[in-house]
């Protein structure tokens with residue numbers, strides 16, 4: 001076996017960080033990719049596999065924000081040991097001397113207490129290794145490094161990872177411009193996966209804003225790889241296996257369905273939001289799969305039931321207090337009561353009070369962080385009239401605080 005083939009077959013340790021709350025979802029995605037030794041941890045999932053799996057994880061993971069390959073895991077106490085440990089790694093496998101690097105460090109409960117100091121020491125060790133071998137050294141580029149490195153020093157144990165993704169995986173390459181209050185694509189996809197939507201029946205977001213849920217839903221239902229439209233850091237590594245990557249991309253291209261036998265509908269009362277959503281849908285190449293309407297939730301006519309409703313109404317933290325939040329939530333409640341009988345609704349809220357205005361009892365509460373905001377993704381089973389007659393009556397203010405359900409229960 002030549003070196004390239006041996007590299008391709010070698011098993012690596014990976015870690016895929018994600019938003020707190022989505023670990024079990026990422027673990028399920030990794031199981032579908034046939035990763036081994038899948039181990040959900042707080043804020044991400046560890047797994048093992050070959051180089052091809054590392055590439056596939058970048059191309060296919062919807063709910064993770066990065067894929068990192070571990071290249072070192074050793075105990076270190078103090079600067080000299082850290083420098084020596086970092087120097088021992090064969091960095092030339094992933095970086096040319098003319099390339100650039102950046103190190104993102106985090107340090108906890110260790111002899112070295114400052115993450116900047118740890119990152120600087122590691123950078124010196126890497127650059128000195130190159131200088132000893134070639135007389136020259138790579139430079140630092142904190143904006144778009146060819147080799148982004150993650151350094152974790154915890155209880156005097158050093159772990160170094162190659163950030164194979166580069167930019168966060170939530171940046172799919174389809175969002176035309178940064179908008180005011182978009183939902184992160186990876187969170188939106190993770191919540192759609194958590195909702196248990198069967199991807200064979202209609203999905204509606206009546207407050208779709210820039211369209212994150214509907215675009216992610218279309219990609220999910222059409223089996224479209226979330227990474228098809230973007231580039232990844234590993235494509236610039238000297239050990240990049242272009243052939244393996246092009247096979248993976250070609251397979252993904254063939255899998256992507258061009259049409260769906262059910263509607264994915266997004267609506268919003270704000271014409272500017274619908275304009276943005278249209279641009280997102282176009283850029284994501286899911287135009288034929290998503291219908292967009294500019295209308296108030298009060299007047300929205302959803303498709304015939306059963307459908308799944310997934311939405312992220314305004315809750316005030318992001319859009320400011322000036323908005324008529326109560327009216328928006330009450331209008332959503334009217335839609336659920338009057339025009340969504342027999343459907344399942346999932347509503348994301350970062351505010352504990354507003355969901356009460358829906359007048360329905362949440363059947364499940366899925367905790368998830370949206371940036372610094374602790375949110376709940378709430379499931380409502382909207383009964384048909386006949387079911388409602390048989391069901392025990394539930395008070396309107398039923399989303400009262402209760403212990404967060406484990407995300408793995410969803």
Ligand SMILES: C[S@@+](CC[C@H](N)C(=O)[O-])C[C@H]1O[C@@H](n2cnc3c(N)ncnc32)[C@H](O)[C@@H]1O
Nearest residue numbers: 182183207209210212268269270296297314328
């Ligand atoms: C938090 S934003 C949704 C963000 C969206 N998930 C995204 O990815 O961009 C809430 C959206 O609800 C819309 N909205 C509020 N009240 C509404 C109503 N009564 N009818 C329709 N849309 C409404 C707002 O225009 C806003 O775009």
